[in-house]
Amino acid sequence: MALTLSDFAQSLTVETAFSVLAVAKQLKAEGKDVVELEVGDSPFDSTASAKSTGIEAIQNNQSHYCASPGIPEFRKAAADFVSREFNVDAKPENIVVGPGAKVFEQFFCEAFLNPGDGVLVFSPYFPTYLPNIQRRGARMVLSDLKQSNEFRPDLADIKKFLAEDPSPKAIFLNSPHNPTGGVIPEEDLKAIADLIRGKNIAVFSDEPYCHMVWQGKHHSILAQPGMMDQCVSAYTFSKSYSMSGWRLGFCVASEAVATSIGKMVNTTLSCTPPIVQLAGAAALNCDSVERDEVMLKFREKVVLLTNKLNAIENFHALDPHATFYVFVNVAPVCNQLGITSHGLALYLLEGADDDFGIACLGGECFGEAGQGFLRFSCAEPNDRLEQAIDFIPEALSRTDRIASYLESHPAARLKAPYPV
Ligand SMILES: Cc1ncc(COP(=O)(O)O)c(C=O)c1O
Known part of the structure; x- marks a missing residue:
């Protein structure tokens, strides 16, 4: 057969x-x-401390398995970074490391979605959102972004999704936005947080372009009150530190959700290479000027x-x-x-x-x-x-x-x- x-x-x-x-x-x-x-x-090129620390880590034989959610140095550096730069109240326990940001789309979906659940996605959208939603048998519900509205999400569509979808469960946000270059302003993030706070709605906040905001500064929905309990934000070293080929990123979530995502790393990837984590921690701690x-x-x-x-x-x-x-x-x-x-x-x-x-x-x-x-x-x-x-x-x-x-x-x- x-x-x-x-x-x-x-x-x-x-x-x-x-x-x-x-x-x-x-x-x-x-x-x-x-x-x-x-x-x-x-x-x-990848930033200087990332390169030198990576080489040093190889020479120091940092070449074995490590804890699935990440080595302590990396988790601390990442928590300090989001606290310092985006005013997010994160501790090392809120951080899970992975090979880039993309893999957290899958882990987020595995953490929150059951078959038939509705997921609101703003379109145009990063193409791998759909297969990761489909992996769980969930439904993508689309809301169009418009050039005439500077590609800002329509809050009325979020209200409609929450009120009318038969099984609303999650929202994907991506700011700054690929492909449109749009940004969700802080006032919209506040309004979205107000709409979902206390409801059984999870947000995946995809933030790979957090250092590429050309007017004003980057804001994360995680900085809004209560959002650490309902959001998973994903960051990457691919763009800010020119490290796409190293494969390194991390997510920030509540301790309970981070523990669950750590189990997903355990059962798929085992861990993220410690050499790469050490290079990334050095980039976060030392390379912000470059x-x-x-x-x-x-x-x-x-x-x-x-x-x-x-x-x-x-x-x-x-x-x-x-x-x-x-x-x-x-x-x-x-x-x-x-x-x-x-x-x-x-x-x-x-x-x-x-x-x-x-x-x-x-x-x-x-x-x-x-x-x-x-x-x-x-x-x-x-x-x-x-x-x-x-x-x-x-x-x-x-x-x-x-x-x-x-x-x-x-x-x-x-x-x-x-x-x-
Ligand atoms: C919106 C968005 N999410 C996720 C990613 C994945 O990045 P990474 O290299 O960290 O997996 C990209 C990369 O282009 C992206 O544009």
Whole structure:
């Protein structure tokens, strides 16, 4: 009998950025010059203390199993960090370490969701939220973020979810937001906390871009009264400390929830490498000046990218609020050319030129509400960003190439115009 995969495995959707990355790398291997703006990685080196402490930890043979929730040095450094920087009243017992922030989506869902439970997610959304909700047989309920509202969550939709969903259980927040670059202002966090306080509602607060707020400063819902009892916040070293390949992040939760998530680490990963935890603790304790200097470089890149994209006819991006992404509305261009936004992204990579391409993502890679947008990250040097954006008007004017791309890629044809 043929071996069948589970229904879950067969329906699993993945982060498209990694699929586009594979195409970009293949084209580069074949000799094409590709500017890679698809993946949210840092072009900078990991910070100095992280590197030196990691090397030292290897030399000191810190190369064995350790406690599942984390080594004491790491848990203390992480608790001090969120207390100092985000005014969150955390102790080491509130911290669980993991290989990045993403894994806490799964552990949060395992901690709180039963089959059939409703989970409110703001769309566009980080693509791995859905498979992690589906792992538990729970239901994703969507609320659209709008460019006209600076991509702020609609509080009326939260009220509606709490009042009308047959089994409301959780809310996913992501501020600063990937892919839109939006921020949930402190007053909205307060209002959300007021809506859920004391109810059987858990919040996953995904905060990987906590140091990339370009207007004002970062706020976590965990700092709101009582929220430590109802929220799990996730942080990563991938963005702030340019440590994506080390795989390091942590979550902050009540002691009871942290103990439960520690059991999930125990039963899946066993532990996070102590070498990596020591490097991360050193980054938190010693590298904030270097980190903030690098953040300013990101800000400069985002401003450059936004200005250049807004200079293209019928492209419209908001002034940079946060993150290292620019989410630009290209709906009028898609409508005119009869191409989907992800079709346009792939055309810029594969079809617009034989020797040069730009890798970026269509907004629909982040859910239907992203249709009509392109997401650019700024993971390349500034001169390469400029070269890429300067090429776009030329690429859009090559109507013969667009026609033949649509001919050979019928899925890229736009079936009905996007709303403008
Ligand atoms: C919103 C969001 N959540 C989670 C992650 C995962 O980051 P990590 O590398 O820490 O797993 C990312 C990375 O791009 C992200 O953008």
